[in-house]
Amino acid sequence: MLTRFSLMAALALGTATAAWAQDATPKDGGKFVFVAPYGNSITSLDVTATPHTQDEIVGKAINRSLYKWNPESGKPELDLAESVTVSDDGKTYTYKLKDATFHNGDKLDADDVLWSYNRLADPKKALPGAEQMLQIAGVAEYQAGKADHISGLKKIDDKTIEITFINLANPGWNLMSDFAPIYSKDYPEDQLASKPNGLGPFKLANYVPGSKVELVKFDDYFEKGKPHLDKLDIMLMGEAPARDVAFRNGEIDVNVLGPVQYEAYTQDAALKDHILEVAEVYTRNIGFNPKIEAFKDKRVRQAINYAINKDLIVEKLLKNKAYPAVSWLPISSPAFDKNAKPYAYDPEKAKELLKEAGFEKGLKFSVTATSNESWGLPIVEAIIPMLAKVGVTVTTDPVENSVLSDKILSDNFESFIWSNSSGPDPLKYLTCFYSKTPQNACNYVKFNNADFDKLIDQAGNETDPAKQNDILRQANNLLEEEAPVWFFNYNKAVMAYQPWVHGLKPNGAELAIQDYEDVWIDDSAPASRK
Amino acid sequence: MPAVDGRTRPPPAPTPCEAKPLMLRFIIRRSLQMIPTLLAVVLIIFVIFSVVPGSFISSLMAEGRNVMNAEVLAHLNEQFGLDKPLPVRLWDYLWGLAHFDLGISYRTREPVWNVIEPRLWPSIKLALTAMGFAAAVGVPLGFLAALKPGSVFDTGTMMLAVSGLSVPEFWLGLLLMYVFALQLGLLPSFGYQPGSIRHIILPAIALGVSPMALLARTTRAGVLDVMNADFVRTARAKGLSEPRLVRAHVARNVLVLVLTTLGLQIGSLMGQAIVIEKLFSWPGIGSLLVDSVATRDIPVVQGTVIVIVLWFLVINMLVDVAYAAIDPRIKVT
Numbered sequence: 052m053l054t055r056f057s058l059m060a061a062l063a064l065g066t067a068t069a070a071w072a073q074d075a076t077p078k079d080g081g082k083f084v085f086v087a088p089y090g091n092s093i094t095s096l097d098v099t100a101t102p103h104t105q106d107e108i109v110g111k112a113i114n115r116s117l118y119k120w121n122p123e124s125g126k127p128e129l130d131l132a133e134s135v136t137v138s139d140d141g142k143t144y145t146y147k148l149k150d151a152t153f154h155n156g157d158k159l160d161a162d163d164v165l166w167s168y169n170r171l172a173d174p175k176k177a178l179p180g181a182e183q184m185l186q187i188a189g190v191a192e193y194q195a196g197k198a199d200h201i202s203g204l205k206k207i208d209d210k211t212i213e214i215t216f217i218n219l220a221n222p223g224w225n226l227m228s229d230f231a232p233i234y235s236k237d238y239p240e241d242q243l244a245s246k247p248n249g250l251g252p253f254k255l256a257n258y259v260p261g262s263k264v265e266l267v268k269f270d271d272y273f274e275k276g277k278p279h280l281d282k283l284d285i286m287l288m289g290e291a292p293a294r295d296v297a298f299r300n301g302e303i304d305v306n307v308l309g310p311v312q313y314e315a316y317t318q319d320a321a322l323k324d325h326i327l328e329v330a331e332v333y334t335r336n337i338g339f340n341p342k343i344e345a346f347k348d349k350r351v352r353q354a355i356n357y358a359i360n361k362d363l364i365v366e367k368l369l370k371n372k373a374y375p376a377v378s379w380l381p382i383s384s385p386a387f388d389k390n391a392k393p394y395a396y397d398p399e400k401a402k403e404l405l406k407e408a409g410f411e412k413g414l415k416f417s418v419t420a421t422s423n424e425s426w427g428l429p430i431v432e433a434i435i436p437m438l439a440k441v442g443v444t445v446t447t448d449p450v451e452n453s454v455l456s457d458k459i460l461s462d463n464f465e466s467f468i469w470s471n472s473s474g475p476d477p478l479k480y481l482t483c484f485y486s487k488t489p490q491n492a493c494n495y496v497k498f499n500n501a502d503f504d505k506l507i508d509q510a511g512n513e514t515d516p517a518k519q520n521d522i523l524r525q526a527n528n529l530l531e532e533e534a535p536v537w538f539f540n541y542n543k544a545v546m547a548y549q550p551w552v553h554g555l556k557p558n559g560a561e562l563a564i565q566d567y568e569d570v571w572i573d574d575s576a577p578a579s580r581k
Numbered sequence: 582m583p584a585v586d587g588r589t590r591p592p593p594a595p596t597p598c599e600a601k602p603l604m605l606r607f608i609i610r611r612s613l614q615m616i617p618t619l620l621a622v623v624l625i626i627f628v629i630f631s632v633v634p635g636s637f638i639s640s641l642m643a644e645g646r647n648v649m650n651a652e653v654l655a656h657l658n659e660q661f662g663l664d665k666p667l668p669v670r671l672w673d674y675l676w677g678l679a680h681f682d683l684g685i686s687y688r689t690r691e692p693v694w695n696v697i698e699p700r701l702w703p704s705i706k707l708a709l710t711a712m713g714f715a716a717a718v719g720v721p722l723g724f725l726a727a728l729k730p731g732s733v734f735d736t737g738t739m740m741l742a743v744s745g746l747s748v749p750e751f752w753l754g755l756l757l758m759y760v761f762a763l764q765l766g767l768l769p770s771f772g773y774q775p776g777s778i779r780h781i782i783l784p785a786i787a788l789g790v791s792p793m794a795l796l797a798r799t800t801r802a803g804v805l806d807v808m809n810a811d812f813v814r815t816a817r818a819k820g821l822s823e824p825r826l827v828r829a830h831v832a833r834n835v836l837v838l839v840l841t842t843l844g845l846q847i848g849s850l851m852g853q854a855i856v857i858e859k860l861f862s863w864p865g866i867g868s869l870l871v872d873s874v875a876t877r878d879i880p881v882v883q884g885t886v887i888v889i890v891l892w893f894l895v896i897n898m899l900v901d902v903a904y905a906a907i908d909p910r911i912k913v914t
Contacts, residue, residue, distance in 0.1 A: 089644075091859050091868045094688050094876075101688075102641050102649060177656035179641065182648055194652050244691060260699050261864030261872075262773045288771065288862050296758045296770045450634070453877055457639030472648075483648070493648045 077554065077571040082282035082580045088307040088563060090289040092261045097243035098230055099171060102179035104561055107229045109264050109285055112567050113154075114232035114249035115273075117146065117164065118223040122558040122566075125385060125475065127223030131159065131233055131250065131273075141514050142188075143215045144222060145207065151273035154247075154254040157235040161206040166236035168204055180230040186222055188215040219514050224476035229564065252278040252568035262287060272568065279554070279571035301577060304552050307563055308545040310424060314370040316547050324550075329557035330374055330382045331544040332474030335426040336536035338459075338496040339466050343416060346466075350408040352534040356394035358401035358441045359434050365540055368433055369425055373540035378531035379473050379481065381541040383559040385516075386477040386523035391531060393538065401441040413442030419467040420447060421455050426470045426539070460491045467495070470542065475560045477523045478510050484530060496535045503529050551576035604902065611898045615891070622890050623678065623883060624671075630879050631667050637687040638663070640876040661687050674883070683887070684880035688873070693884040697869065701888065703773060704865035707858070708850040710781050711789035712843065719793035720839055723800025728827070730805060738797060745794025750853075754787040754860045771862045784861040788854055792846040796839065803838040807831045836907050844900030848893035 087093065087108040094101040098110030119130035129135060132146040151159040170176060172184040174194045184190045188203030203215040216222050225231070238248045247255055250273065253266035266283040288294050291309055298306035299322075308316060308326075316322045337355075339346040346352060361375045377393040380386050405411060421427045428449055435445045448465075450458065458464045471493070473480045483493035485507050490497050506526040513519040531538065544562035548555055554570040572580055638654050658664045662673065677684055683693035719742075726738040761783060762770035774780045807813060808831060816826055855867035866885055873881040 090872060091862055092872045095690070100690060102644070104644060174652055174656050177653050177660050179649055179653060181653045182650045185650065244689060259773055259864050260696070261703075261858075261868050262862050286772065286862060290860050290862075292755055293758065293771050293860050293862065296755070296763050300763045300766070300770050302762075302770060302772075451875070452643040453635035453640035453875065454633075456642040457635045460639055460642060479648075489651060491651060491654070 075553075077279045077569075078573060079279045079571070080281050080581070081572040081576060082284065083280050083552065083567070083570055083572060084284045084286060084302070084304045084580070085565070085567075086286045086288050086294060086303050086305055086307065087264075088288060088291075088294060091287050093264070093287060095244045096247045096255065096258060096264075098232060098247075099178045099180045099234075100244065102230065104563065105287075107561070108563055110229050110232065110249075111251070111564050112253040112266050112283055112285070113247050113251045113255065114229065114234075115151070115251050116227055116229065116232050118227035120227050120475065120558070120560055122556040122560065125383065125559065127221065127227040129223075130227070131164075141219045142217070143213060145211060145213045148210045148212070149273055151250050152271040153235045153238070153250055154269055155235065155238060156271075157237055157248075159233065159235075159250060160209045161212045162209075163236050164212050164233055165204050165206055167233045168231075169201060170234070170240075171231055172201060180228065183225040183228045183231040186216050186218065186220065186225050188217050191217075218511050220478055220511055221516075224479060253280075253283050256282075274568060278568040280567070283567055298547060298549075301549065304549045304572075304580075305555070306547045308372070308547055310368070310370040310372045313372040313545050316545075322547055325548050325552075327546045327548060327555055327557060327562065329544050329559045329562055331542040331559055331562060332381050332383060332472060332480075333470045333542040334376055334379055334381060334473040335373070335430075335468070335470045335539040335542065336376070336379075337418060337466050337468045337539065338536045340462070340464055341497055342462070343465050345408070345410060345414045345416070348408045349533055350404040351410060351414070352537075353394070354401040354404035354408070354410075354441065355438065355443065355537050356534050357397045357404065358443065359437050359537060360396040361393075361539055362396065364430060364433050368429060369540065372543050372545060373425065374543055376538035376540050378527045378538055379484070379536075380477055380523070380527045381473050381559075384474050384477050384527075386481075386520045386527055388524045388528055391528055394531075394534075398437075398441050405441060405443070411442070413444060415444040415446070416465045417446040417448045419450055419455060419458050419464045421450060421452050423470070425542070426468055430539070431468060459495050462490060468539075469495075471495075473541070477527075478507070478519070481510075481523060481526050481530070482507055484535065498530075498533070498535045500529070500533060503533070549576075551580065604905070608898065608902070611894075611901070615894045618894065619887060619890060620675075622886055623675070626879075626883050626886055627667075627671050627674070630877065630882065635877055636663070637661070637877040637879070657687075661685070674880075683884040686878055686881045688876055688878040688881070693880045696881055697866070697884050697888055700864055700866050700869045703863060704851050704854065704858075704867065705892075707781065707784055707788065707854055707863060707865055708847060710785035711850055711854075712792060712847045714785055714789035715793035715796055715846065716839075716843060718789075719796030720800050722793075723797040723802075724804055724832075724835075726797070727801040727804035727808065735801075739801070742794040742797040745790045745797075748790065750787055750791070750856050751860060753790060754784070754857055757783045757787055771860075773862065773864050784857050784863050787861075788850065788857045791853075792842075792850065795846065796842055799842045800835060800839055803835040804831060807834045810834075833907070837904060840900055840903055840907065844897050848896040851892050852889045 087105050089105040093106045093109055094103055095106060096109065098106050098114060115131055117131050118127045121128050131149055131151060133149045134147045136145045148159055148161065153159065168184055168187065171178050171180045172190045172193055187201060189198060189201040192198040193201045205213040207213055233250060234243065235248055252269055252272045254269045256267045257265040264285045268278055268281050272278060286303055291312060294303065294306050295312055297303045316326060339352055341347050365371060365373050365375050374382055375393055377391050418431045420431050428447060431445065431447050438445050455467060455469065459467055482488055484498040484503060485494065486499040486504050488494040503526055506522055506529065510519050510522040510526065513522060546555065546562050551572045552570065553573060555565055558564055638657060641649055662670055674684060686693050686696045689696055722738045726735040729735055758770040761768045768779055768782055772780055813826065813830055816830055851866055854865055855871055857863065858865040858868040859871060866888060870882065870885045873885060
């Protein structure tokens with residue numbers, strides 16, 4: 052099994068790296084036509100007003116944050132700051148800002164950072180990016196109305212800021228978020244949604260709501276020599292069949308693939324050599340609600356994990372566009388345990404466990420599910436006969452996306468099947484199983500285990516990354532043992548790209564989020580791209 | 582269509598002086614009649630979305646990706662008045678509506694009209710082009726088929742019409758994309774360019790095939806009906822040439838029926854365009870409505886439905902006005 056998982060990870064990263072490594076010297080100029088595949092519209096050009104990936108795809112071109120995610124190293128690194136010093140107690144960070152210019156010509160200074168973070172944390176603004184501010188000291192008090200400013204934010208001089216955090220965790224995980232960009236304090240706030248003014252490599256040229264976002268190169272972008280492209284068009288295309296036709300017709304330069312298209316593209320000689328694959332940080336799972344008596348018993352939850360042949364489902368239904376899951380943290384996580392073994396398909400063991408738990412006569416529960424092909428009703432329909440063999444009867448509760456989250460957040464479910472973030476920050480996403488994390492935050496299955504809590508507390512206070520990963524690995528293994536969910540699969544994100552496109556990165560955090568400033572097109576591109 | 586007796590002299594048409602105030606009164610009355618219809622629509626939408634599960638707040642978490650701060654969720658609820666009782670929310674909405682205020686979009690935090698307005702012209706343009714295609718192809722086909730009933734042309738046309746009515750728009754759109762964009766390379770497969778005719782052709786055909794088929798069938802039935810009428814037989818017995826007979830007597834009488842079908846179809850096309858708009862990434866009202874329903878952005882759903890209903894009512898009012906212009910026997914009263 053070790054060999055299998057190592058091989059899978061190597062394949063995932065290897066395919067991606069191969070695609071990325073073939074790039075030669077970047078060429079400047081031309082137009083890149085990207086797609087935002089998660090719908091036919093975006094919410095807002097002000098990325099702080101939304102939590103949606105679709106908006107982040109656009110926001111990434113326009114804005115910049117204090118940190119950025121490095122898809123190659125799998126770690127956050129400084130972006131708008133050129134250097135940082137950390138205090139002896141590990142909680143106070145002093146950042147020296149880079150010389151950077153906003154699209155309207157304003158120069159970045161310390162007040163912009165303070166203003167942006169105050170705005171994000173302001174409870175009256177009700178911005179989704181507030182979540183990223185919670186690690187800053189004084190934000191909780193500010194949000195509760197007990198303080199009129201955030202005590203952890205301090206301006207040292209025009210180019211230097213000092214931020215104090217409440218714990219020892221790397222603040223880069225939160226402050227690299229594309230939903231927490233730095234805006235100009237002098238720019239009218241009411242124009243952010245229609246005329247964004249960021250520090251990113253591209254500035255807005257034209258926005259056709261419900262169709263596309265056209266961007267042009269920002270000449271004063273702070274990374275010298277970038278971006279390479281003159282123009283970037285982001286097409287808002289939620290329909291996979293339409294994207295397929297447009298990609299094959301050369302109208303768009305990338306296509307994010309689902310399982311069926313993945314199979315077709317990998318078998319097509321003209322397309323199979325330009326496919327980027329990566330193990331993404333999403334864990335597909337069936338969450339068990341402990342308010343159902345049977346799910347309080349660990350043996351029942353384990354039995355369900357043993358009773359389902361997930362390898363078969365991944366192969367037949369998902370066309371291998373996924374990696375069977377071991378526990379919560381995905382393959383690409385630094386805390387993923389390569390020695391851990393997933394639950395084997397063992398119906399006899401499942402029956403034995405159910406008998407031990409007093410359910411030898413069987414049990415019945417419903418799964419709330421959307422129609423999603425990779426983690427919805429088709430999957431539930433596949434597991435029904437498998438669970439029936441061990442005496443477990445499963446019924447379906449079909450819902451649409453927003454109803455699924457509504458039912459989960461209001462504790463109105465027996466079990467659910469969903470795809471949830473499980474990275475890139477292992478601590479943050481394991482904390483979703485911390486007993487004090489409310490159900491309507493992300494502890495959807497109300498997991499409560501003292502040993503697990505202890506490990507999370509230890510990890511939060513550990514400054515050595517290697518030691519922290521060891522602790523998180525133990526926590527992840529404990530989670531596997533406790534089986535609060537059926538661990539189904541980790542998403543394999545797949546993007547097809549045209550042969551003239553270079554510089555795309557295997558971003559395991561979300562493949563559709565790309566560093567556009569590094570993308571370039573070569574001379575083989577058609578005239579419409581030049 | 583009113584019964585027509587070729588021997589009966591039609592009632593005198595009102596003089597222009599009489600017609601103007603009559604028409605104005607008609608338009609005002611019909612406009613006022615729209616108000617209860619709109620109110621009923623608003624009430625129905627309001628009630629439906631207050632009982633169906635799911636909310637704007639839950640839609641923010643629907644991706645299962647980003648964790649939302651509980652404080653933020655509480656403030657959003659408060660900011661949009663979602664914490665108020667349903668009757669209070671309804672009253673606030675109606676009060677705003679009475680002042681031509683459609684409210685604020687939960688999603689974009691902009692006035693609803695600002696969200697709808699850029700989508701309006703693309704939708705109207707698509708609906709008009711689709712209807713133009715439907716009328717330009719469907720009416721002549723139906724007419725010619727009726728002039729040679731039972732012929733191969735007639736049978737072929739009606740087969741085409743039945744197919745056009747039954748083919749799913751999504752499938753037809755994909756087929757058009759595949760043939761005209763991918764295989765022939767003649768047209769773009771998706772997208773919107775203001776002023777571009779090439780971009781509108783495929784979505785307009787995909788949307789217009791169903792009304793085209795309906796128009797062909799309706800026109801054929803209407804022409805056959807009129808062709809068998811007594812006054813046509815009389816005119817033919819009097820020695821009127823066939824082309825003149827068709828032009829002066831048949832076409833004019835069928836026009837009212839065609840206009841009725843056109844009016845109903847063009848009125849409903851804006852709502853029917855949802856699938857086509859999504860497929861072709863066309864930035865119209867239909868795709869906005871779908872996105873808003875999925876995210877439970879109720880003010881935008883209501884605003885969009887109001888616009889679609891208004892469009893339908895206005896088009897049908899204009900059709901009624903046009904009746905009077907085409908057929909002097911029909912009065913607007």
